[in-house]
Structure formats: C-alpha cells, structure tokens
Amino acid sequence: MIVFDLQCTGGQHRFEGWFASSRDYAQQQERGLVTCPVCGSDDVVKAVMAPAVGRKGNQAPAMPTAAPAQSAAPGGAAAPKTAPAAPPPLPPEAVAMLRAVALAQAEAIKSSTWVGDSFAQDARAMHYGDKDVAPIHGQATPEEARDLLDEGIAIAPLLIPVAPPGEVN
Incomplete structure (x- = not known):
C-alpha cells in the first residue's frame, strides 16, 4: 500500500488517498475515480508531501528533557494531546507550476x-x-x-x- 497526500485544484481541499501502487493511483486518476471527499471534484492532484523517514535501527529514541505539564480532564484522566496543525495548502499558482514541470519532464x-x-x-x-x-x-x-x-x-x-x-x- 502507498499513501499520497492529494489536493483538489478547485476548492484546495487536502486529503489522503491509499492505493495498492503508484500505477493503481495513475489508473484510477485516468478513469476519474479519484475525487475530493469534501467537494466531489475529480480534478485532483498529488500534493507536495514530506517523506516519512524513520530513525536508524542503531539509534535510540530521543529522550524528552522535561515532560510538559498536562491538564487533567474530569475524573483525573490526562487530557488528550492535540494533533499538530496541517500545513497550509499550496497556492494555486504553485500547484499549477509543479504540475506543468512534472508534465514537461x-x-x-x-x-x-x-x-x-x-x-x-x-x-x-x-x-x-x-x-x-x-x-x-x-x-x-x-x-x-x-x-x-x-x-x-x-x-x-x-x-x-x-x-x-x-x-x-
């Protein structure tokens, strides 16, 4: 399985898509099967994404220097941590430029x-x-x-x- 960050060009909505392979994504894209779950647009492109690079097997996980204080939720349980904010979507001009470069290449x-x-x-x-x-x-x-x-x-x-x-x- 492969995960791509996708983005519709009309509404600029970002979302994930899971595919069996890169070829599977390309085939579904050609058939118009990849659509935005927010607006339904089938004008969807791969969004620029940072690679998920794990640590080397011979490296120990980093030890936190100080544990941040967590506020307690009602009943004494720790409050859930918030997820990091998603990166802002790329401007339409940047998306168009990246698409043009990829197509030319x-x-x-x-x-x-x-x-x-x-x-x-x-x-x-x-x-x-x-x-x-x-x-x-x-x-x-x-x-x-x-x-x-x-x-x-x-x-x-x-x-x-x-x-x-x-x-x-």
Missing part, C-alpha cells in the same frame, strides 16, 4: 532511454562521437556531473525524481 522522458549508472559514460561517448547521439536519462554522482560539465558536455538534472524502470510500486 514526463513528456521529455517518454522519448528518452534509461541508461542507469552508465549515464556519464554514455553522455561522454555521444559527445565525442563514439556513440550515436540520442536522448538519455540515468544516474550520475555529483563528481561525474561536474566532470561532464567541465568537459563542455551539456547535461541537466531532472527536477522531479524518477524511479528506475522495474523499481516503481
């Missing part, structure tokens, strides 16, 4: 070939004429990317992360 990748870790070698071979020039995308270390740029080889980072083929939910 997706279109560019359709005509590009995934070369994985051999990106630097393939880009260099094309630049020096050892290989036919073709659009490619893959992975390079920061050092490899700097070396390519120093050699005058035009490269650009992808603005939105791309999962290698076969590694998508």
Whole structure:
C-alpha cells in the first residue's frame, strides 16, 4: 500500500488517498475515480508531501528533557494531546507550476532511454562521437556531473525524481 497526500485544484481541499501502487493511483486518476471527499471534484492532484523517514535501527529514541505539564480532564484522566496543525495548502499558482514541470519532464522522458549508472559514460561517448547521439536519462554522482560539465558536455538534472524502470510500486 502507498499513501499520497492529494489536493483538489478547485476548492484546495487536502486529503489522503491509499492505493495498492503508484500505477493503481495513475489508473484510477485516468478513469476519474479519484475525487475530493469534501467537494466531489475529480480534478485532483498529488500534493507536495514530506517523506516519512524513520530513525536508524542503531539509534535510540530521543529522550524528552522535561515532560510538559498536562491538564487533567474530569475524573483525573490526562487530557488528550492535540494533533499538530496541517500545513497550509499550496497556492494555486504553485500547484499549477509543479504540475506543468512534472508534465514537461514526463513528456521529455517518454522519448528518452534509461541508461542507469552508465549515464556519464554514455553522455561522454555521444559527445565525442563514439556513440550515436540520442536522448538519455540515468544516474550520475555529483563528481561525474561536474566532470561532464567541465568537459563542455551539456547535461541537466531532472527536477522531479524518477524511479528506475522495474523499481516503481
């Protein structure tokens, strides 16, 4: 299962959606099955969300320095803690911009070939004429990317992360 933060573009309502996989979300989105539970709009997009990163297995949980005082509810029970406030929704302009960037990148990748870790070698071979020039995308270390740029080889980072083929939910 995968959880996405979703947002309708009309009313700017944010909500969670649970899907079997990223592909399942895309298929439901294409069929108009993903709708806002508040206003019913089917114009829904993925909202920007912070990753849930757990602590390492070899790290101990942080110990609180001082316990905050809790007010007692009637009957001597501790009052329930309040949930943290949800982040404010993104402005419509930001949502539109992120959507446009994601669509432009997706279109560019359709005509590009995934070369994985051999990106630097393939880009260099094309630049020096050892290989036919073709659009490619893959992975390079920061050092490899700097070396390519120093050699005058035009490269650009992808603005939105791309999962290698076969590694998508």
